[in-house]
Amino acid sequence: MSINLHGRNVLSVEALDPGELRFLVQLAGDLKVAKRCGSERQQLFQKSLAFLHGRELPFLRAAFELAAHDQGAHVICIGPEQYAKAAPGEIRQMAGMLGRIFDAIECCGLADDVMAALAERAGIPVYNALSRQCDPCQLVADFQTMREFTHKHLSDLTLSVVGNGRVSDARTLAIGAAKVGMDFRLVSPKDLWPDHQFVDSVKAEAWKNGGKFAVLEDVGAGVLDADFIYASRWVSHEEEDTRNDRAVALLTPFGVRMATLEATGNPHCKFMRFVPDFIGHHAHKSASEETGSPDASRNVLESKASIVLDQAENRIHATKAILVATLAH
Known part of the structure; x- marks a missing residue:
């Protein structure tokens, strides 16, 4: 089957079929x-x-550039100072103007x-x-x-x-895994599981x-038996500057440690995580040198099982793939 994405928007994983x-x-x-x-x-x-960003995420900007x-x-x-206080009608007018000037627009940290x-x-x-609901570009990089x-x-x-289980990277991976037929497990405190509608939808897609x-x-x-463990x-990213003691208390037992990798029983299991967090992201300001970060210990991050640097590099190639598929003739 021939795949043609020329001229298409890539706003969500749901909009891509498994072949695409x-x-x-x-x-x-x-x-x-x-x-x-x-x-x-x-x-x-x-x-x-155009790179239209709602907040400063230097790694994502660098990958796109x-x-x-x-x-x-x-x-x-184009930063938020250009449009943050714009009314919906002004946003639509700005979209028309951008469409006359540019060939494509990448949105980072904008509302859906x-x-x-x-x-x-x-x-x-x-x-x-990257949005609150989805990050299709990172999914392509992760699968690559x-x-x-x-x-x-x-x-x-x-x-x-x-x-x-409720944040964008976990939801994006769940949808993508269902589309390609993976065995996917979301391991999370029950209070942080996705809503029932999301779970039922992804289960149906996976089946x-x-x-x-x-x-x-x-x-x-x-x-x-996991082949990959991914620290969500x-x-x-909207909540990273606010302290949530309850979430930290719930998630502390879910930080990935060497014992977590060993529990897979798979000596070839690899460790992955959300790429922008790898570059000193705000969510981990409280992490110590000894522990690395809340979601993963330093010995996991620096182990042979860790492939986060490969994820970071592949963000560039995944971005490029989307650009070429939708813009090249």
Whole structure:
């Protein structure tokens, strides 16, 4: 089946069918190989791209700018001071203006309704780099990374996400895993499980694609035989500057330690986490040098099982894959 994403928005994982998601993962891998071999071909020469951000997330901005640069495109960054107090009608008018100036827009940290308004009126591809509900670009990077560290197909993998089950990275991974037919376990305190509607929807999608989906509170059962353990964020990026003692108390037993990796019974199990958090993110300001961060101990982060640096690199290639798939002719 031929995959054609030209001119498409990429605002959520739900909007991608399983074939399209696999296509983007494969394209990201191909573009990475081409760059490393020195054979990359610029397919976005003289394209103009807008990076519209609601907060400063330097790593995500850098990944977008590098991906665009490699493909010959130019990036203009537009911060919240330009639109934060705009009324809905003004947002729609701004979308029309941006659509006349740019070839595509990447949104980072924007509200979902703002992105929807941009996508409706801009007339050019709009991408979601990170929102409260979803981060499709990071999902492509994560699946690309998984493929690099296992001989298995995505549909044969067991992925355990440990931490807060309600934040965007956990939800995004759950939906993506269901689309490609993984055995997916969300391991979280019961008070932080996703809502029933979300769980039922993902279970149905997983069943349709030959996968499994389970939500568990028992860490040992949740990580048994896992190929990958993924530390989910403890708080959403909107809440990271506020202290939530209750969430910390609930999640403390769910921090990934070496014992967690050993509980898988799989000596080849790899450790992953939400990439922007890896670069001194606010959510981990209280972490000590000895413990590393709340969601993972330092010896896990620095172990041979950790592939967070590969995730970070692959964010660039995943971003590039989305750009090329939607903009190149």
